Amino acid sequence: MTTTTSPRVRFETWRMTVVYIMAVAVFGLLVLRLFSLQILGKDEWESLAIENYTREVSVPAPRGIIYDRNGYVLARNMASYNLIITPAYLPDDEADIQHIYREVSALTGIPAGGPVTRESLEEAKKYAVCVPGPSIADLVALGDSLAPYSPVKIKCNIGDETARLVREKAVDWPGVSVEVEPIRDYPTGSLTANVIGFLGPIPAAFEEDYIARGFVPNRDKIGYAGVELSLDDILTGKNGKRVVEVDVAGKEIRNLEPPIAPVPGNNIRLTIDTRLQAAAEASLMAEINYWNTWFNQIRISSGVVIAANPKTGEILAMVQYPTYENNRMARFIPAYYYEQLSQDPRHPLLNNAISGEYPPGSVFKLSTATGALNEGVVTPQTVVETPGKIDLVEKFTPNDPGKERPFVDWIYNRNGVINEAGFGRLDFLRCIAYSSNVCFYKVGGGYSKATGAPVDEIKEGLGIYRLGEYARALGYGSLSGIELPGETDGLIPSPQWKRINTGENWSTGDTYIASVGQGYVVATPLQVLMSGMTLSNDGKLMQPTILREVLDGEGRVIKPFTPRQRWDITVDPLIQNYSCDAGYCDQTGEKKTVRPEVVKQIQSGMRQAVTDPLGTLHKLFADYPIAVAGKTGSAEYCDDVALAQNRCQFGSWPVHAWTLAYAPYDNPEIIVVAFAYNGGEGASVAGPIVERVIKAYFELKAIDIAQTQGGG
Numbered sequence: 001m002t003t004t005t006s007p008r009v010r011f012e013t014w015r016m017t018v019v020y021i022m023a024v025a026v027f028g029l030l031v032l033r034l035f036s037l038q039i040l041g042k043d044e045w046e047s048l049a050i051e052n053y054t055r056e057v058s059v060p061a062p063r064g065i066i067y068d069r070n071g072y073v074l075a076r077n078m079a080s081y082n083l084i085i086t087p088a089y090l091p092d093d094e095a096d097i098q099h100i101y102r103e104v105s106a107l108t109g110i111p112a113g114g115p116v117t118r119e120s121l122e123e124a125k126k127y128a129v130c131v132p133g134p135s136i137a138d139l140v141a142l143g144d145s146l147a148p149y150s151p152v153k154i155k156c157n158i159g160d161e162t163a164r165l166v167r168e169k170a171v172d173w174p175g176v177s178v179e180v181e182p183i184r185d186y187p188t189g190s191l192t193a194n195v196i197g198f199l200g201p202i203p204a205a206f207e208e209d210y211i212a213r214g215f216v217p218n219r220d221k222i223g224y225a226g227v228e229l230s231l232d233d234i235l236t237g238k239n240g241k242r243v244v245e246v247d248v249a250g251k252e253i254r255n256l257e258p259p260i261a262p263v264p265g266n267n268i269r270l271t272i273d274t275r276l277q278a279a280a281e282a283s284l285m286a287e288i289n290y291w292n293t294w295f296n297q298i299r300i301s302s303g304v305v306i307a308a309n310p311k312t313g314e315i316l317a318m319v320q321y322p323t324y325e326n327n328r329m330a331r332f333i334p335a336y337y338y339e340q341l342s343q344d345p346r347h348p349l350l351n352n353a354i355s356g357e358y359p360p361g362s363v364f365k366l367s368t369a370t371g372a373l374n375e376g377v378v379t380p381q382t383v384v385e386t387p388g389k390i391d392l393v394e395k396f397t398p399n400d401p402g403k404e405r406p407f408v409d410w411i412y413n414r415n416g417v418i419n420e421a422g423f424g425r426l427d428f429l430r431c432i433a434y435s436s437n438v439c440f441y442k443v444g445g446g447y448s449k450a451t452g453a454p455v456d457e458i459k460e461g462l463g464i465y466r467l468g469e470y471a472r473a474l475g476y477g478s479l480s481g482i483e484l485p486g487e488t489d490g491l492i493p494s495p496q497w498k499r500i501n502t503g504e505n506w507s508t509g510d511t512y513i514a515s516v517g518q519g520y521v522v523a524t525p526l527q528v529l530m531s532g533m534t535l536s537n538d539g540k541l542m543q544p545t546i547l548r549e550v551l552d553g554e555g556r557v558i559k560p561f562t563p564r565q566r567w568d569i570t571v572d573p574l575i576q577n578y579s580c581d582a583g584y585c586d587q588t589g590e591k592k593t594v595r596p597e598v599v600k601q602i603q604s605g606m607r608q609a610v611t612d613p614l615g616t617l618h619k620l621f622a623d624y625p626i627a628v629a630g631k632t633g634s635a636e637y638c639d640d641v642a643l644a645q646n647r648c649q650f651g652s653w654p655v656h657a658w659t660l661a662y663a664p665y666d667n668p669e670i671i672v673v674a675f676a677y678n679g680g681e682g683a684s685v686a687g688p689i690v691e692r693v694i695k696a697y698f699e700l701k702a703i704d705i706a707q708t709q710g711g712g
Helices: 013-040 042-053 094-108 118-124 136-146 160-168 204-212 226-230 274-295 335-343 361-374 428-434 437-445 464-473 495-502 508-515 525-536 596-611 640-644 682-709
Strands: 054-059 073-085 152-158 176-185 199-201 221-223 240-246 252-255 267-270 303-308 315-321 383-386 389-394 403-408 424-427 540-542 547-551 557-559 565-568 575-581 584-592 629-636 655-663 670-676
Touching: 073 094, 073 136, 073 160, 094 136, 094 152, 094 160, 118 136, 136 152, 152 160, 152 176, 160 176, 221 226, 274 303, 274 315, 274 670, 274 682, 303 525, 303 682, 361 428, 361 437, 361 464, 361 525, 361 596, 361 629, 361 655, 361 682, 383 428, 383 437, 389 437, 389 508, 403 437, 403 508, 424 428, 428 437, 428 596, 437 508, 464 508, 464 575, 525 540, 525 596, 525 629, 525 655, 525 670, 596 629, 629 682, 655 682, 670 682
Parallel strands: none
Antiparallel strands: 054 240, 073 152, 073 176, 199 221, 240 252, 267 547, 303 315, 303 670, 383 424, 389 403, 540 565, 547 557, 575 584, 629 655, 655 670
């Protein structure tokens, strides 16, 4: 038997060396990687690990409450109930889940839904929270896929009875509950909407800024209009914060840090008196409805009423028509409603008391009168011939031979009869009381042989440059600074402005028309009110304000009201001095004031509008026991609306109605301006509105005094 042996395998040591080297290299790389992760990158990975199980929960801060001057609530936070389902807490049995969905659907009207598909989930993603559309099954499935422990809102703003039923069913409906969410409520609604405004979601363009300030997009809301916008920083508090540990499903386990409580926003008290606001709205609507019924058409389409205390600048009432219902914006802004408001040519979303720009008409004559008396163009005793029509030569330069153009007075006298003969010979204060256009044409632009007049009655008129100085001193042509958004500055035109904007030179006709508050002159109702505030308050223009006090959550005043004077035209040199001769006016570089006696003379002219039988306010206030003074106005206009209706016909343009009045005459407490778009003659349309508001003010004052004296 032969024995065979296998060949000996020779072990090559270099191979083992290679294996050892590779093993050492791999092990070394692992050690280096571990060193990098655990030593060098410790802080980064530790922070990522902490972030993975840590969540910061923002706790919303209550928004401040808005009160009127008497403590009546104008904006507050109300509890709203939402029906919610937390996916993680639903039963395990699918049949039980479907049973809950069907019962919730029967209670809320939201469809229960069938099998959830990818398409139905994609469709559900298109809807915002609380907007009807997706089924309960789709909403819950979508929430379960994102964060199963986060509640899903099925129906928002359910009634108290529905909320009670859901709580009673809580044992039988695991996962279903009621969430309490604060929403804004406006008890006075449309009455104060133009002042209060409304809230809306944080716009995407500003999200980063608000996130940096601690806000949460799609939850927190900010002011969109009114004082909700302009005083947002006061009303908005500071959100609180909770740092919690969560598991992989998002379920909160414990607090990791002591919670930081939210800081509520401060409350504010406005200067508005809701009772007077209601009276002003009723007066405005009564007059609009009366005239629209009388003419059997929508003649007056909009209007504004503002009441203020001229000695403090406090706005007591600010009403406009049309307005909007801000409670409809409380939870979300309905697209169709917002679109309807946005497309309305009357601009109800804007506060037209400060945003609407209209020709002021004859109420602007107070500026012309102030300038004419202070510059010595006329004196109170100057007698001016006021026929129904004058023919003046309109010139574009002093050396221009010009072209004759007729200028007429207002058409009807106090009894509604055509006023072809005019007013005859008037002293200047009666020019104010009667509101004679011809008188103010002459005073503003001059009436001499140089202007084509047969005689040199008023050789050098006030002129557009000096007129502009006095108009601005009374509050025209600039922002008032009131605590409301969207204010416009109006326009006091100048020759330079006309050349830039129209490409034409200024004409003497432009000056005549500007002298009676028409042509290129436009102003807001608040600016008209400010002019009256200045003159009624002996030349002192107080800062118009809507904010009376700022209060903390306990009702303590942290910012009291202090009236602030903008200027005093009898003390502060605001008027640029001009040297005028032969149609040219040059600045002298000096400034001057308005003489106190001039202000008194203007007041006297406004008082004569009531006391003189032919005064424009005589019928309204002659028998009223409290002395009233004021000025009416009618302003021809031609805007986009009138053009679209083909109403801008020369000689018969549509007319706005204005009236401005204050009382008591010797110590004013209230001043009111009323504006009626396309209202016609001021004394007949706007005058009764002002009359009712002034009378309502003194009636409310008497009630308050009686209650105080009686201990009520």
